[in-house]
Amino acid sequence: MSLYKILWENVLIYLFLFILLLSVGTFGYMVLDGYSFLEALYMTTITISTVGYGETKPLSNNGRIFTIFLILSNFGVLTFMISKITRFLFDGDFIILYKKLSMKKNITNLRNHVIVCGCGQNGSEAIKELRKSNITFVVIDKKEPKNIHDLQYFLQEDATQDEVLLNAGILHATAILITLPNDAENIFVVLTAKELNPNITIISRASKDTSVKKLKSAGAQNVIMPDKLGGVHMANLVLFPDVKEFIDVMSTYQNNGTRITELIPTKNSSLETLNAWKNCGANILGIKQINGEYIINPSCHHEILITDRIIAIGNDEQIQALKKII
Numbered sequence: 001m002s003l004y005k006i007l008w009e010n011v012l013i014y015l016f017l018f019i020l021l022l023s024v025g026t027f028g029y030m031v032l033d034g035y036s037f038l039e040a041l042y043m044t045t046i047t048i049s050t051v052g053y054g055e056t057k058p059l060s061n062n063g064r065i066f067t068i069f070l071i072l073s074n075f076g077v078l079t080f081m082i083s084k085i086t087r088f089l090f091d092g093d094f095i096i097l098y099k100k101l102s103m104k105k106n107i108t109n110l111r112n113h114v115i116v117c118g119c120g121q122n123g124s125e126a127i128k129e130l131r132k133s134n135i136t137f138v139v140i141d142k143k144e145p146k147n148i149h150d151l152q153y154f155l156q157e158d159a160t161q162d163e164v165l166l167n168a169g170i171l172h173a174t175a176i177l178i179t180l181p182n183d184a185e186n187i188f189v190v191l192t193a194k195e196l197n198p199n200i201t202i203i204s205r206a207s208k209d210t211s212v213k214k215l216k217s218a219g220a221q222n223v224i225m226p227d228k229l230g231g232v233h234m235a236n237l238v239l240f241p242d243v244k245e246f247i248d249v250m251s252t253y254q255n256n257g258t259r260i261t262e263l264i265p266t267k268n269s270s271l272e273t274l275n276a277w278k279n280c281g282a283n284i285l286g287i288k289q290i291n292g293e294y295i296i297n298p299s300c301h302h303e304i305l306i307t308d309r310i311i312a313i314g315n316d317e318q319i320q321a322l323k324k325i326i
Helices: 003-033 037-048 061-090 093-107 121-132 162-167 183-196 209-218 226-239 241-251 276-280 316-325
Strands: 114-117 137-140 153-155 175-178 201-205 222-224 259-263 283-288 294-296 309-314
Touching: 003 037, 003 061, 037 061, 093 153, 114 121, 121 137, 162 183, 175 183, 183 201, 183 209, 209 222, 259 316, 276 283, 276 316, 309 316
Parallel strands: 114 137, 114 175, 137 153, 175 201, 201 222
Antiparallel strands: 259 309, 283 294, 283 309
């Protein structure tokens, strides 16, 4: 809702109350003291405007009582409108609305950002990782989260609506993370996102095994089942505790900035030519080819194509150095 719309609604409310008061006053003087329509309208106007030109005709006792009622009613309407506008301007509603409108305007200028649908437990964890990586993101949720001040951009809307996704800048976004608790809603958002932006990367949450195939058929490139992953993780902690602990350390940034990341090569080369570990200290863990296949721990003679994706590990300085030579 725009600021102008809210102000206009307040004006309409006042006009309605004013016309209602004018009509009641005109009708009252016509009935109580036999005024003509024009005399009654004139008397009502000078009464509620507190001009005080004097009575057009002598008023009866009933007319005087009605006039008192009319004056008090007019003061009541004015007091109501002034308090309503004052509360809107000074009790925070105006500031909150202004911030929301400014945020929506700023979102329209975003490019290559990420949209997060749902700010529950999974969505909140995703937001933390995006923030750590300095990635611009827009959050959509029906409820205002407790940590709203930590969010870059937030829309308190329904993510299943086309207009809301458009307001979140889906036409210019690179990816959308769908973490709604209901699988049916997730499928609907996936379909909508794919229709609005066919090139966007879609990652969705799923609660049931039967929903995974449907979500991928709808257009999601990746489907995550948090409950299933949690069970596998717990089992692996028994089977391979040190390996899982190492992965946890890597994924939670408790490692002095060392991280695993994906890089896009700018030229064709080979791992032997790059010699990443010697030249910049980073290690190349794997290569994702254009057909979607992964080459884990590739040999030094492996040829890197411009269409490949490089999976590397290193700290921020090492990763930046690797970006310059690939």
